[in-house]
Amino acid sequence: MHALRHIRLGDWLTLLSGGVCVVWLMLSLWSGELADKAVIRSGGKIFREVPLSRDQKIEVPGPLGISLILIQHRKVRIASDPSPRQYCVRQGWLEHAGEIALCLPNQVSVELLGSHKRYDSLNY
Amino acid sequence: MTSTTIKLDTTAEDHHVARMAAVALGLTVLEAAIPSPLPGVKPGLANIVTLIVLARYGWRTAAWVSLLRVFAGSLLFGNFLTPGFFLSLSGALLSLLVLACAQHLPSRWFGPVSLSIYAAFAHIAGQMAIVYLWLIPHVGIAYLIPIFAATALVFGTVNGLIAARFMDNEKTTYPLIK
The missing domain is CATH 1.20.5 (Single alpha-helices involved in coiled-coils or other helix-helix interfaces)
Structure with a gap:
């Protein structure tokens, strides 16, 4: 050539x-589908649904105290939580649709959603 | 009443920059006539001129030609200070910035094709930054990034080859560059 x-x-x-x-x-x-919004639940009920476009801090009350949820650069993490073992805090940043962080003792969870919900599991 | 004429003192270099910018402008108008499947996907033929000017006259002249092309082009198309203008401006600025660094690569190994590809990627990166930060702050535009990147790679290569071709035999076949 x-x-x-x-x-x-x-x-x-x-x-x-x-x-x-x-x-x-x-x-x-x-x-992987990118997430659009975060659904924050407290005690099984939806506490708030927030878009990921704005950076913010959200305080969510639970039976043990306040869980602090951080939204930054389209990623979400639980920054602090009164639960004893801190699993949800140590899970770190979530960015893809379907990812979820649960703080069971404090009954707080944050789940990321995209434009449509993917399956949790499939049964035959 | 005496009429006064304002005369700007122009140097030969000014004329040269204006001439090159006019060529780039012509290519911009030309490619505006090419239908595009997606806004932003276009060959960027004017970058061929920028590349040739960069190689022959240095970065400063290339920056003049490129930015003059953006401003004059926007006046020509009537989109001065509209989002479209800022898209071209951010693309041109970022690719000039990248070219400023990339021109120091050893020319033994990196020719116009490399520079063109880097500039094309920088161009689309600058535009996507404006689109995301200002026009459409929605994560959905991320789906378009691979298409833009692939286009940048293809057209960057083609433009680089064309520029290399012109620089080969510009004295005989390209009288606009003296």
Whole structure:
């Protein structure tokens, strides 16, 4: 090919890394559904539904005390919780639809939802 | 009453920048006529001019040509200070920024094709930043990013090849660059 002689070694590297970049973007942005909103429950009832577009802190009361939920850069985490074992706090940031953090002792949960709900489980 | 004429002192370099910007502008108008499946997916032919100017006259001149093209183009299309204008401006600014760094890559290994690809990716990144931060702050636009990235890669490569081609034999076949 006549045009190919203009492509030098580094250009091939650039092309390759560009291709890898595009494939990675496709895999990461087209596979897992991104979350739109967070549903916060307290004692089994929906406490609030909040969009992820605005960064904010939300205090949710439970039987043990206040759980603090943090929304930042379209991600959600439970920042602090009065539960003894701190499982939900240690779970860290949630960003994909369907992810959920539960603080059972304090009966607080936060679940991420996308445009449509995926299955929790399937039975035959 | 005497009529006064305002005369701007222009240098040969000014004329040169204006001429190159006019070529870029012509290519912009040309590609506006090409139907596009998605707003933002277009070849960016004017970047060929930016690349050639960058290689021959340095970054400063390339920045002049590119930004003049954005401003004059927006006046021509009547979208000065509209969102469309800011989209082109942010794309042009970010790709100029990236070119400022990328031009220092060793030219033995990295030719116009690399520069063009980097500039194309920077262009779309600048535009997506404006779209997300200002126009559509919704996570849904993330679905379009792979399409834009793939387009940037393809058109970046093609534009780079065209620019390399022109730089090969520009003295004989490309009289606009003297």
